[in-house]
Amino acid sequence: MSIGAVSRELLVRCLDNWAPGGLHSPHGATFLMASGGSIEPETAEAAVRALGEFADRLRGRRLSVVFVGPGVDGVEERLRELQTPVEFGVHVVRGTAVAAVLKAVGAGSGPLFAMVDDSVSKDFKAKAVDVLVTARVGTWGEQRRDLHAHGFELTVGVELVDRETEALVAFGTRSAKALEAFKNEMWALDEYAGVRYRDPEDPEGHLMDIALEPNPGALRRELLDALRDGPMTVTELKHFALTDTVYRAADAQKVVTALLHAGAVTRTPESGRLGGDVVIRLSGE
Numbered sequence: 001m002s003i004g005a006v007s008r009e010l011l012v013r014c015l016d017n018w019a020p021g022g023l024h025s026p027h028g029a030t031f032l033m034a035s036g037g038s039i040e041p042e043t044a045e046a047a048v049r050a051l052g053e054f055a056d057r058l059r060g061r062r063l064s065v066v067f068v069g070p071g072v073d074g075v076e077e078r079l080r081e082l083q084t085p086v087e088f089g090v091h092v093v094r095g096t097a098v099a100a101v102l103k104a105v106g107a108g109s110g111p112l113f114a115m116v117d118d119s120v121s122k123d124f125k126a127k128a129v130d131v132l133v134t135a136r137v138g139t140w141g142e143q144r145r146d147l148h149a150h151g152f153e154l155t156v157g158v159e160l161v162d163r164e165t166e167a168l169v170a171f172g173t174r175s176a177k178a179l180e181a182f183k184n185e186m187w188a189l190d191e192y193a194g195v196r197y198r199d200p201e202d203p204e205g206h207l208m209d210i211a212l213e214p215n216p217g218a219l220r221r222e223l224l225d226a227l228r229d230g231p232m233t234v235t236e237l238k239h240f241a242l243t244d245t246v247y248r249a250a251d252a253q254k255v256v257t258a259l260l261h262a263g264a265v266t267r268t269p270e271s272g273r274l275g276g277d278v279v280i281r282l283s284g285e
Contacts, residue, residue, distance in 0.1 A: 002162065003162055004040065006160055007134060007167070007169060008042065010189070011047060014185070015047060017185070023054055028063065028106065029061070030066060030105065031113050032114040032126065033047060033066070033067050033068070033116070034098045034117075034124075037119065039069045039075055044075045044092075052083075065091070066101060067091070068096070076092045114130075115134070122146050124150060129173070129174070130171070131172045133147070139168060140157040140159075147172035152172030152173055153174055154175070155173075156170070157169070158197050161196050179243070183246070184248065199246045201244060202245075219255050226240055227282050233280070237256055238253060257274060
């Protein structure tokens, strides 16, 4: 499978998580896909099909699906054959005036989910609930700063790597629940043989197979590195894993348990349940 196929599947899963709440809004909801280059017709079709699965929730509601980019050749033709509900408005606009297009479709008051590339993300001003960014490998630090600057306090970036190409996918949200859901979906794509993940925060840059139970090696290194700055509670380590790595909070709990059994770290108190308030420190400190 290609990196493009993995990105499309991640988008579809994001929409599956966003749509139930987003379509409930009385002010209408908007999905935006914007690019400074070309929008792939296959990705546009996948998004429309995914949102069409929620047609029963659209009665009395409004959904705008907006595609904006200089290269939209083939998008309208690809979408024209799809059957969409009356309340389902699809807009394909050639150009880069994202803000003006969103204003024209009345996207100001309802929830917005966006997928943009790195040529759009830096100037992205819309008040999205969640945003998915596709970018070049090596730009995670820059993408993260831009997401934080736009109010997305919780972020994750993952590099997709196959034999010939590589790309960065970043996700920004204001909800820890949404971040955890994204990561669960990210690791559930284990049928995509040939594409592997790389954590941009991992200094050793190891490649990881996509699996429901990911290899914990990179997380082990990152937690130990974080503990070199001083002791942390289990809750703090789980939060660190969620917000600063490609892993989930539950993965951190497992790695901390393994580190304790290996003697790499110690805990206070020394016995009892490994609750959130247990303090973890490097052995010998």
